[in-house]
Amino acid sequence: MTLLELKGVSKSFGTGSSKIDVLSDINLKVEDGEFLAIVGFSGSGKTTLINLINGLLFPDEGEVLLHGKPVTGPGPDRGVIFQNYSLLPWLSVYSNIKLAVDEVFPKLSKKEREQHIRKYIEMVNLTPAIDKKPLELSGGMRQRVSVARALAMNPEILLMDEPLSALDALTRGTLQEEIIKIWSVDKKTAVLITNDVDEGILMADRIVPLTPGPNATMGPEFKVGFERPRDVTEINQDPVYKRLRNDILEYLMDVGATRRQVSDRKYILPDIQPVMPGRIRFGRKRKEEQVKYF
Amino acid sequence: MKSKTIKTLRLLGLGFIEPLIRLIGGEEQQKNLRLFFKQALLPLISILLFILIWHGGARALYNSEASARIEKARVEQGEAAAKEMESCIASGDISCQPNTLPSPVQVYHAYIALWKDHLEISRKKEEFRDKVAETNEQRAEQGLSEITYTGRPSFLDQIGTSLKTVAAGFLLAMFIAVPIGIIIGLSDSLRTSFNWLIQIFKPVSPVVWLLLVFMVVKTMITDPSMDKSFIISFISVGLCAMWATLVNTSMGVSNVDKDYINVAKVLKLNIGQNIFKIILPASLPLIFTGLRITVSVAWMVLIAIELLAQSPGLGSFVWEEFQNGANDSNAKIIVAMFVIGIIGFLLDRIMLSVQSFMTFNKTTA
Ligand SMILES: Nc1ncnc2c1ncn2[C@@H]1O[C@H](COP(=O)(O)OP(=O)(O)OP(=O)(O)O)[C@@H](O)[C@H]1O
Ligand SMILES: [Mg+2]
Numbered sequence: 001m002t003l004l005e006l007k008g009v010s011k012s013f014g015t016g017s018s019k020i021d022v023l024s025d026i027n028l029k030v031e032d033g034e035f036l037a038i039v040g041f042s043g044s045g046k047t048t049l050i051n052l053i054n055g056l057l058f059p060d061e062g063e064v065l066l067h068g069k070p071v072t073g074p075g076p077d078r079g080v081i082f083q084n085y086s087l088l089p090w091l092s093v094y095s096n097i098k099l100a101v102d103e104v105f106p107k108l109s110k111k112e113r114e115q116h117i118r119k120y121i122e123m124v125n126l127t128p129a130i131d132k133k134p135l136e137l138s139g140g141m142r143q144r145v146s147v148a149r150a151l152a153m154n155p156e157i158l159l160m161d162e163p164l165s166a167l168d169a170l171t172r173g174t175l176q177e178e179i180i181k182i183w184s185v186d187k188k189t190a191v192l193i194t195n196d197v198d199e200g201i202l203m204a205d206r207i208v209p210l211t212p213g214p215n216a217t218m219g220p221e222f223k224v225g226f227e228r229p230r231d232v233t234e235i236n237q238d239p240v241y242k243r244l245r246n247d248i249l250e251y252l253m254d255v256g257a258t259r260r261q262v263s264d265r266k267y268i269l270p271d272i273q274p275v276m277p278g279r280i281r282f283g284r285k286r287k288e289e290q291v292k293y294f
Numbered sequence: 295m296k297s298k299t300i301k302t303l304r305l306l307g308l309g310f311i312e313p314l315i316r317l318i319g320g321e322e323q324q325k326n327l328r329l330f331f332k333q334a335l336l337p338l339i340s341i342l343l344f345i346l347i348w349h350g351g352a353r354a355l356y357n358s359e360a361s362a363r364i365e366k367a368r369v370e371q372g373e374a375a376a377k378e379m380e381s382c383i384a385s386g387d388i389s390c391q392p393n394t395l396p397s398p399v400q401v402y403h404a405y406i407a408l409w410k411d412h413l414e415i416s417r418k419k420e421e422f423r424d425k426v427a428e429t430n431e432q433r434a435e436q437g438l439s440e441i442t443y444t445g446r447p448s449f450l451d452q453i454g455t456s457l458k459t460v461a462a463g464f465l466l467a468m469f470i471a472v473p474i475g476i477i478i479g480l481s482d483s484l485r486t487s488f489n490w491l492i493q494i495f496k497p498v499s500p501v502v503w504l505l506l507v508f509m510v511v512k513t514m515i516t517d518p519s520m521d522k523s524f525i526i527s528f529i530s531v532g533l534c535a536m537w538a539t540l541v542n543t544s545m546g547v548s549n550v551d552k553d554y555i556n557v558a559k560v561l562k563l564n565i566g567q568n569i570f571k572i573i574l575p576a577s578l579p580l581i582f583t584g585l586r587i588t589v590s591v592a593w594m595v596l597i598a599i600e601l602l603a604q605s606p607g608l609g610s611f612v613w614e615e616f617q618n619g620a621n622d623s624n625a626k627i628i629v630a631m632f633v634i635g636i637i638g639f640l641l642d643r644i645m646l647s648v649q650s651f652m653t654f655n656k657t658t659a
Contacts, residue, residue, distance in 0.1 A: 056556055074559040086553040090575040099571060103561040 003189050004030040004053065004157065008062035011048055022048050024215040026062070028208065030157075033187040035180075037200035039248070040210030041256065046193045047083055049210070050161045053191065054078045066157075076104045079155030081163040083193075085146040087134040093121065094130050097149045104153045120152040123178055125171075139166040147175060151182055158183065158190040165195060173232065176203055184228065197248050201241060202230060207248060211255050219255065222248055310334050345398050352397035359392035388621045396625035401632075404625030412448035419443045447606060453633065456607035459524060460589075460596050460641075463531030467588050471536040472581060475543025476569065479577070485544060496537040500595035504530040504602055523605035530599050535592035542584025546577025579653040586645035593638045608634055 009026040012019055022045040030036050040046050051057040052064055055074040064071045066078075087096050097117050105113060121127055124144035134142050143166050150158060160179075164172045180203055183190050194200050200207045201224055209219035222244060226235055235241045300312050313329035316322070360383050368376035382390040396404070422443045430440045447455070478484050507530045515522055550573050558572045600609025612630050615623045 054560065056559060074556075075562055076560060078560070080556075080560055082553065082556065084553060086557050088554055088557065088572070088575070090578070099557075100561055103563065 001032045002029050003032040003034075003067065004028075004191075005065040005068075006052070006062065007065065009052060009059040009064060010061040011045070011052060011057065011059055021214050022216065023052075023213075025217050028218055030189060030191060033189055034206065035183060035190045035192070035204045037192045037194055037204035037207045038210055039194055039197055039200055039207060039252070040216065041212045041252075042195070044210050044213040044216045046210060047161055050080070050159050050191070050193060053157075054080050054159050076100070076153050077156045079150040079153040079158050081146050081150040081158075081160045083161040083165075085134070085142045087142055087145055087149075089134050092131045092133055093126055093137070093145050096134070096145060097121065097152050100149050100153050117152060120148040123151070124148045124175065140168065140171060143167060144171070144175065147179070151179070156188065158188055160190065160192045162193050162195060164199065172199075179203070180229070197245055197252075200224075200248075201226075201245060202232060202235065209248065209252055209255070219251060310337075349398050352395045352400075355394045356392050356397070359394045363390070363392060391621060393619075393624065396622075396628055400622065400625040401628045404622045405629045407622060408449040408626060408629060412450045415445065415448040415451075418445060449611065449630075452606060452608050452611045453637070455605075456596060456600065456609070457637070459528045459600070459605070459607055460531060460592050462524075462528035463535060463592050463596065464585075464589055466529065466532030467536035467539060467592065468585060470532065471539035471584070471588070472543050475540045475581070475584075476547050476574070478540075479544035479547025480569075480573070482548075485548065492537065492540060496541070498534075500530060500534045500598050501602060503533045504599050506530075507533065508603075523603050527596070527599050527603045527605040527607075530603070531592050531596050534595045534599075535588045538587035538591060539581065539584035542580045542587070543577065546580030546584075547573055549580075550576040579649070582645070582649040582652045586642065586649055589641050589645050590638060593634075593641055597634060 006026050006028040011023045012021040055071045101113055101117050121130055147163055204224055207222045210216050211219055303311055310333035313326040317326040364376050364379050367379040426441045507526050511526050554572050554576050558568050597609040600607040601613045612627055615626045
């Protein structure tokens, strides 16, 4: 059954000469209980796409359908992990999550709510920092609070905008597993935006690339057919995995190359042959990763 | 313990003592010594310098006024009168002292005199209370109001009255400006429709506010037992000072970070929760910045308003002393000036501490 459907969705910002056509003619179907990953370049419009789904933005053309009905606004049935965490700085970790839990589960008793909140804080390993304010936390810790908040809302669809991008590989791995575990318990639907193809392959049932902007649109889908529960080391040795990853990377490099030809800007390329590194991340450039592949 | 003391000191705005405490604690002696010198000794030196210049200036003014008097006596009444005037001035007789900027010493004496005066008056009050205690008890039984001391207020009483007025004015400003600021901040159209009003009334002088309030209060309050001058002055103070809070609050509310609004939207908070859980906390730092400005404006206009409204307080103290023209009046005015300045400074410090306590954008808060 199709839970979420985007039909010919286009979105631009601004008017006149400063108008940017971010997304054009996006068609996407997400099945009930499916885990979908969207990979794309930085600035291609991934966050815009997520905001169209959660109802913070509305399409200029086309429509976003949830259960076959157009989305009229945001709601707690679509839990969002915002890219910039969006924690309230005057509330402690506990209170940030409590705000959401109080809203979503007004019927639970005080005790049950507290247990619920503590459970999710424990899950993201933040119990020692439970009374800290977001500004006293590191970027990765903030991201974990944001993850805990969205998961604690127990939403019908979990929308994740690069939820793990600021985390170290180890924490990332744990949280990937946790998210998968929660998702698989009652087979919620999940849409994950990521800049890490490996993360997509490990977590998703299906990966759809977003072509580079402007006028970004969905590329061909890649099915990920591995059995669940998936094991990182097992998958890593699987030849199917290597082929799949290479296919996706190749596609992304191709569209990345077209982007380079289309734009009139000149990029100075480093005089090196890329040796396929273990993990290539697309999108957000981080300070310690100044190497540009595209 | 030490770090706690330092934190409290910082919160109180007494951060300049911090190096001294660290120094006593034996931490990085050289660095802290230098810091202490910079933060505490240099201001002290500048204060001394200020007093020195003041003293010199007052001396020069005194001398020029004295020689002008002697010259005047010589021209009008001849050499003998000039001699007499000169010896009169030298003897320190009150009748012929030059009336000019008082020297630091005179101001200090005036300060002592005011303090003694205060002790004297409090003693009188005490006596009076003892004397009427019995009568008051009887009156209380009969349901009559107490007999209270109605003598001249001391300088300290005046300070108390002024503080009370400014506090009342500040509270009034807060209770008007914050709610209105929130309402205006929430709606773009309200903001544009009321902007002209704020822009026009903001720069209006305290004197005009006073007259306006006077017109209204005079006709509205007919009960003679109410303290009209107090009501008039605190309302005027509030009206003068509330604009900064109004503007800051509406700005804070209308510029709440979009991320926070998004959270509220996703959680589908209702309007009340949205205001109290998201918008108000997010704009508290700006609201407190506004309140801090309001306090300093309130204190500044208070003196002028008291002076004009003839309501008791520091302003009327200054005015009375000026008209009084007694020998040490000038010195008392200068004492009042320092007191006004120091209280204003302390009020600002208190507000600064409250403000830094409310600001979440700093990790120290
Ligand atoms: N509110 C807005 N007003 C104007 N332009 C916007 C707005 N939001 C996004 N854009 C533009 O839309 C484009 C896509 O932005 P978006 O945030 O969706 O990218 P993204 O794929 O999420 O990038 P990243 O991976 O860096 O997060 C950008 O060029 C951005 O400048
Ligand atoms: Mg983004």
